[in-house]
Amino acid sequence: xxxxxxxxxxxxxxxxxxxxxxxxxxxxxxxxxxxxxxxxxxxxxxxxxxxxxxxxxxxxxxxxxxxxxxxxxxxxxxxxxxxxxxxxxxxxxxxxxxxxxxxxxxxxxxxxxxxxxxxxxxxxxxxxxxxxxxxxxxxxxxxxxxxxxxxxxxxxxxxxxxxxxxxxxxxxxxxxxxxxxxxxxxxxxxxxxxxxxxxxxxxxxxxxxxxxxxxxxxxxxxxxxxxxxxxxxxxxxxxxxxxxxxxxxxxxxxxxxxxxxxxxxxxxxxxxxxxxxxxxxxxxxxxxxxxxxxxxxxxxxxxxxxxxxxxxxxxxxxxxxxxxxxxxxxxxxxxxxxxxxxxxxxxxxxxxxxxxxxxxxxxxxxxxxxxxxxxxxxxxxxxxxxxxxxxxxxxxxxxxxxxxxxxxxxxxxxxxxxxxxxxxxxxxxxxxxxxxxxxxxxxxxxxxxxxxxxxxxxxxxxxxxxxxxxxxxxxxxxxxxxxxxxxxxxxxxxxxxxxxxxxxxxxxxxxxxxxxxxxxxxxxxxxxxxxxxxxxxxxxxxxxxxxxxxxxxxxxxxxxxxxxxxxxxxxxxxxxxxxxxxxxxxxxxxxxxxxxxxxxxx
Numbered sequence: 001x002x003x004x005x006x007x008x009x010x011x012x013x014x015x016x017x018x019x020x021x022x023x024x025x026x027x028x029x030x031x032x033x034x035x036x037x038x039x040x041x042x043x044x045x046x047x048x049x050x051x052x053x054x055x056x057x058x059x060x061x062x063x064x065x066x067x068x069x070x071x072x073x074x075x076x077x078x079x080x081x082x083x084x085x086x087x088x089x090x091x092x093x094x095x096x097x098x099x100x101x102x103x104x105x106x107x108x109x110x111x112x113x114x115x116x117x118x119x120x121x122x123x124x125x126x127x128x129x130x131x132x133x134x135x136x137x138x139x140x141x142x143x144x145x146x147x148x149x150x151x152x153x154x155x156x157x158x159x160x161x162x163x164x165x166x167x168x169x170x171x172x173x174x175x176x177x178x179x180x181x182x183x184x185x186x187x188x189x190x191x192x193x194x195x196x197x198x199x200x201x202x203x204x205x206x207x208x209x210x211x212x213x214x215x216x217x218x219x220x221x222x223x224x225x226x227x228x229x230x231x232x233x234x235x236x237x238x239x240x241x242x243x244x245x246x247x248x249x250x251x252x253x254x255x256x257x258x259x260x261x262x263x264x265x266x267x268x269x270x271x272x273x274x275x276x277x278x279x280x281x282x283x284x285x286x287x288x289x290x291x292x293x294x295x296x297x298x299x300x301x302x303x304x305x306x307x308x309x310x311x312x313x314x315x316x317x318x319x320x321x322x323x324x325x326x327x328x329x330x331x332x333x334x335x336x337x338x339x340x341x342x343x344x345x346x347x348x349x350x351x352x353x354x355x356x357x358x359x360x361x362x363x364x365x366x367x368x369x370x371x372x373x374x375x376x377x378x379x380x381x382x383x384x385x386x387x388x389x390x391x392x393x394x395x396x397x398x399x400x401x402x403x404x405x406x407x408x409x410x411x412x413x414x415x416x417x418x419x420x421x422x423x424x425x426x427x428x429x430x431x432x433x434x435x436x437x438x439x440x441x442x443x444x445x446x447x448x449x450x451x452x453x454x455x456x457x458x459x460x461x462x463x464x465x466x467x468x469x470x471x472x473x474x475x476x477x478x479x480x481x482x483x484x485x486x487x488x489x490x491x492x493x494x495x496x497x498x499x500x501x502x503x504x505x506x507x508x509x510x511x512x513x514x515x516x517x518x519x520x521x522x523x524x525x526x527x528x529x530x531x532x533x534x535x536x537x538x539x540x541x542x543x544x545x546x547x548x549x550x551x552x553x554x555x556x557x558x559x560x561x562x563x564x565x566x567x568x569x570x571x572x573x574x575x576x577x578x579x580x581x582x583x584x585x586x587x588x589x590x591x592x593x594x595x596x597x598x599x600x601x602x
Contacts, residue, residue: 007312007346007372012083017076017364023093026073030100033069037107040066048114053129060135060401063108067400070101071361079344079358082369085178086350094171098163106159109152115139116146137554138401144255148244158240166236173229173511178352180506182218184211193218193506194353198373201300205289212297216499219506226505227475234467237514249464253515257406258556264518270574271454271521275489277582278451281443282493284592288436294493296486296500300444303592304437312345312372315379319386322424323417326534327542333390337368342389347371354508355381357388357414362396362403376441379425380418387417395552405553407516409560411449411523412530413549418445419531436595439588446524446581451489453520459485460510460517478504525577530564532580 018025040062044051051059077097081090118126123143127136149155181190184199186207196218199211237249246252247261254264286294288303310318316338324331337343342365351371358367366389372378391413395403404410422442429435462481466473473481479501486496509516530548534541541564548563558568567573 006374007370010312010341010343010345012079012344012367012369013341014076014079014367017072017360026076026093026097029069029073030097030104033066033073033104034100036062036066036069037104041107041110045110046114048111049118051126053126053132056126057129057131059111060132060139063111064400066104066108068361068363070104071400072364073097074101075358075360075364075367079367079369081174082352082356083344083348084350085175085352091171091175095163098167102159102163106156109155109159112142112145113149113152113155116143116149134397134399134554135401137556141258141556144258148246148252148255150243154243166233169229169232169236170511173226174352174508176222176225176229177506177508178350180218180222181349182211182214184214192347192349192351192353192371194371195347195373197353198375198377200297201302201375201377203302203304205291205298205301208297208301209295212295212497213499216502219502223475223502223505227473227478229511230463230478230505231467231472233511233514234464234473237464238468249461249468250515253407253513257408257519259406259408267522267574268454268457268518270578271450272458272488274578274581275451275491277578277585278447278489279491279493281447281585281588282490284589285440286493287596288440288592293495296494296496296503299494302437303440304433308376308434308437309374310376310379311374315372315382318379318424319383319417319421322383322420323386325424326420327546329546330390333393334386336365336393337386337389340365342366343368343370345370345372347373353506355385357385357392359388359392359404362392362398362400366392376425376438380421380441380445383417383421384414387414390417391549391552394546394549397550398552398554402554403552405560406557407513407519408522409526409553409557411520412527412561415449415524415527416531416534416545419527432591432595432598436588436591439584439591443581443584443588446528446584449524450521450578450581453517455485455489456507456509456517457515457521458488459504460515464514475502478502525574525581526561526566526568528577528580529566529573530561533565 015022015025018029021028040059043062044059048059074097077090077094081094084090115123123140126132127139132139150158177193180193182193182196183190184196193215196211196215200208202208202211241249241252244252246255250264251261254261257264282294282299285298285301285303286292289298289301291298320331320334320338323334344367352369353371355368355370358369360366368382368385368389370378370382370385372382388410391405391410392403397403405412422438426435426438426442429438459482462485463473463478466477466481482504483496483501486494486500490496504510530545534545544564548560551560551563553560561568
């Protein structure tokens with residue numbers, strides 16, 4: 001492996017999104033979309049009920065073209081902003097695109113409202129016509145919002161004010177958090193928050209404690225600003241939910257995910273009821289680290305005697321070989337991301353933290369953003385985000401309205417890709433200590449995705465409920481509820497300690513996508529079941545899996561996963577997924593006990 005985790009300065013090439021014209025290309029796209037949206041409104045406003053199938057197909061085609069034009073501009077602006085949130089010109093471009101895109105969307109609002117007013121029989125008659133094969137599910141599923149739609153004038157007001165409302169607050173949060181830098185004694189200059197947080201995996205406990213202390217200190221200067229952003233968005237969502245007659249703070253997210261409140265509650269309660277799996281691992285990890293009890297900054301510490309460093313080229317080789325072994329088609333799709341600069345790799349000042357995949361638009365291609373620091377977690381993150389990217393890449397044939405899935409299925413391909421890469425890493429590793437480190441990484445990934453995210457969901461439930469029932473939350477109250485939800489998860493296995501009460505304040509999902517986080521648990525348990533099917537069936541499973549990805553979001557979630565032979569309506573499904581997580585734990589426990597015995601004998 002590499003001696004240094006330094007990432008190469010590989011950056012996106014975004015210019016083909018905008019015809020190689022930079023910001024002028026954004027203007028050209030938006031101007032064309034605006035003109036087409038105006039023509040669309042002139043042609044169809046007040047006339048949707050009178051369309052025949054051919055007319056409906058023509059209208060949908062026009063909407064697809066407008067969405068593609070505006071989508072390319074939006075992707076370009078948002079990705080430029082993601083890698084440099086402090087450049088004023090990037091913020092200005094993003095604001096321009098958001099404003100112009102909102103105006104375009106506002107002109108087209110009438111269509112969904114008029115479509116929702118049609119009776120079911122007429123809808124099914126229309127959808128039986130030619131030219132609608134790639135939008136049938138989309139057109140049916142948009143009607144599920146019928147009980148929650150407002151009048152057209154009201155919808156226009158909400159749409160137009162969103163850019164100075166929730167969207168503006170989310171952007172401010174991104175700018176504030178991206179500017180957080182952490183001063184560490186081991187570094188010559190302050191480092192981005194993400195880079196500092198990655199050092200919590202260090203085998204040196206004193207260094208971990210130092211990093212945690214400095215992160216807590218770095219969170220303080222703008223803490224009240226971030227708390228105010230949270231409070232504002234909590235109140236904004238409460239108002240929106242009340243106006244649209246949603247039963248709870250999570251109901252709109254569940255509807256978007258094409259699932260019910262009851263199904264999500266069953267998932268959440270099943271996972272919360274299995275928190276002891278996480279506590280078992282943390283108690284064992286304390287023994288591996290020679291501690292009586294973990295502190296919160298010990299949770300992701302490596303259990304290896306020394307940290308393994310992975311260069312970006314190491315990660316690329318491992319991921320491509322794992323994908324090729326599963327399916328040459330999957331490997332070839334992944335190779336394009338590397339060969340054609342679809343990935344932005346290193347951490348930089350002002351760059352957004354974490355990693356993500358932007359699906360972009362189906363007429364183009366996806367993009368990945370990383371912050372490579374050379375840890376094994378970076379290798380699995382690369383696999384994770386490439387899984388998303390391949391999902392989008394394979395589903396482009398479905399068109400702009402059906403190539404992305406509900407959030408509940410969005411993690412299926414990413415977690416499956418991680419599983420492929422993990423097994424390759426494990427198969428290449430013979431040293432007992434190194435194997436333990438990999439197994440620990442695997443179980444901790446599952447626990448973070450299933451239990452940790454449901455813990456986040458519980459925190460969200462607490463803050464949304466209190467904001468609605470009591471009023472604005474103080475910084476201290478946010479911290480109390482964060483510690484309450486964390487204590488339920490960790491039990492007596494982790495001591496949270498001073499400063500940890502404010503670590504809720506930099507997590508972007510709470511701001512950008514309220515209610516999103518349970519989809520991680522849903523996706524992890526689903527993906528583990530899909531991977532289990534692959535282990536049982538071998539190569540015979542590969543075509544069905546690729547068919548599942550290629551279907552995008554063209555069916556309901558339960559119909560999509562039926563392609564892979566799974567039944568989401570079976571109550572035993574979640575229990576079987578959690579059983580697979582517990583099996584991962586047992587595998588890690590066996591390796592840990594063997595290593596502990598070997599250490600005791602030396």
